[in-house]
Amino acid sequence: MTSTDTATTYDGVGLPARSPLIGWLAVVSVMLGIFSIVTTEILPIGLLTEIGSSFAISDGVAGLMMTLPGILAAVSALVITVATAHIDRRLMLCVFMLMLAGANFLAAAAPDYWLVLVSRVIVGIVIGGFWSIGAGLAQRLVPAESVGRATSVIFSAVPLGSVLGVPAGTFIGDLAGWRTTFVVMGALTVGVLVLLLLVMPPLPPTQPTRPSVLRGMCKSVNTRFALLLTFLIVLAHFGTYTYVTPFLEQVTDAGPRLITVFLLAYGVAGIAGNFLGGAAVTRYPRAVFGLAAGMIAAVTLLLPVLGRWQIGAVALLIVWGVAYGAVPVSSQTWFAKATPYAPEAAAVLFTASFQATFSLGALTGGVIVDRTSPSTVMMLGGVVAALMVVAAWAHFARRLTWPDNG
Numbered sequence: 001m002t003s004t005d006t007a008t009t010y011d012g013v014g015l016p017a018r019s020p021l022i023g024w025l026a027v028v029s030v031m032l033g034i035f036s037i038v039t040t041e042i043l044p045i046g047l048l049t050e051i052g053s054s055f056a057i058s059d060g061v062a063g064l065m066m067t068l069p070g071i072l073a074a075v076s077a078l079v080i081t082v083a084t085a086h087i088d089r090r091l092m093l094c095v096f097m098l099m100l101a102g103a104n105f106l107a108a109a110a111p112d113y114w115l116v117l118v119s120r121v122i123v124g125i126v127i128g129g130f131w132s133i134g135a136g137l138a139q140r141l142v143p144a145e146s147v148g149r150a151t152s153v154i155f156s157a158v159p160l161g162s163v164l165g166v167p168a169g170t171f172i173g174d175l176a177g178w179r180t181t182f183v184v185m186g187a188l189t190v191g192v193l194v195l196l197l198l199v200m201p202p203l204p205p206t207q208p209t210r211p212s213v214l215r216g217m218c219k220s221v222n223t224r225f226a227l228l229l230t231f232l233i234v235l236a237h238f239g240t241y242t243y244v245t246p247f248l249e250q251v252t253d254a255g256p257r258l259i260t261v262f263l264l265a266y267g268v269a270g271i272a273g274n275f276l277g278g279a280a281v282t283r284y285p286r287a288v289f290g291l292a293a294g295m296i297a298a299v300t301l302l303l304p305v306l307g308r309w310q311i312g313a314v315a316l317l318i319v320w321g322v323a324y325g326a327v328p329v330s331s332q333t334w335f336a337k338a339t340p341y342a343p344e345a346a347a348v349l350f351t352a353s354f355q356a357t358f359s360l361g362a363l364t365g366g367v368i369v370d371r372t373s374p375s376t377v378m379m380l381g382g383v384v385a386a387l388m389v390v391a392a393w394a395h396f397a398r399r400l401t402w403p404d405n406g
Helices: 020-042 044-054 064-084 087-110 113-134 142-157 157-178 179-197 213-220 221-241 244-250 256-281 285-306 310-325 327-338 343-371 374-397
Strands: none
Touching: 020 087, 020 142, 020 157, 020 179, 020 213, 020 256, 044 157, 044 179, 044 285, 064 113, 064 213, 064 343, 087 113, 087 179, 142 157, 142 256, 142 285, 157 256, 157 310, 157 327, 179 244, 213 343, 221 310, 221 327, 221 343, 221 374, 244 256, 244 285, 244 374, 256 285, 256 310, 256 327, 285 310, 285 327, 285 343, 285 374, 310 327, 327 343, 343 374
16 A cells, blocks of 8 residues: 555555545455355355255265365465466456356256366365455555455455355255256356456556465464464364254254254354454454454353253354454454565465365364264364464463564
């Protein structure tokens, strides 16, 4: 940013001044892009059985639709972003949206399950590429004083995908079949592509993401802390939340409709947590990230006790939603503050670490739940989240500070 004038915005590379309204529309277009990605990524959760039965495969084999994108996203966040480092970022965002639309249409038309998996490979590439570019774009689209709020808007796509995208997709699937759901998602993605073309300014790379830049970032103690904190809290969250439905079924004794209501309450709370965290994390990064982890630790440790009752379960899920809503924006902020001179590289590390740990957490939680119980998974996740609180405190205790321009 070269100016913080409230009437015009600049992206720091000599582009013409632009209307603040257009800047905010560009922010919304990125948010809608991530909303489309998040919804597409987790859409099979609600359609898993239906898709599996249509191809005569087991739920376990159908579950590959969930594991493939996360693994590929972690890889593509590093590889694709580095390989396209000198290409205009607006063009890359549009290319990724075109790929996502194609992936959705391919899934809708796939005559064989292997083609569905091919579409999920494409989804994984899009996740890594679009997130790595889009997550750190707020500072190039709005004035400096609005960056925190704009980042919150972008990251609101995560809980919105859970609250609106997946239930709507499941509803469409129930009415018209799972293939129709993917057609609708493809059409939505085309709409986002058009919006990006209309409102997103040219975004020539300001700091190309090279392997040497990433290696240099990892030498920073602040970046290492960001990686550690993200690893611990994402491992704790996805190792437990992935299996919250079995917990509610077996421990809370809740039926399908009640579980839907509980998860909707969690999602709405997540939207609130996203904006509350985003409003405060720039000024209080350690406190917000540590508090979010502490709340997740408390919830997952208390669920085996208080989650036996429906009122206890829903109350804890609401707290959990508020806490996790602040996690993605907090993690991204830590990476950005650690390396303010390379915002895209910071977003690459954020995306890669987040997606890799997401897959690891879901896998680890699955291994544990198969051998023990959902309650054991919750308690172990609580311990890991508590370790994250200790790590955040260690950053404070060592009196570490961020670069002055972070």
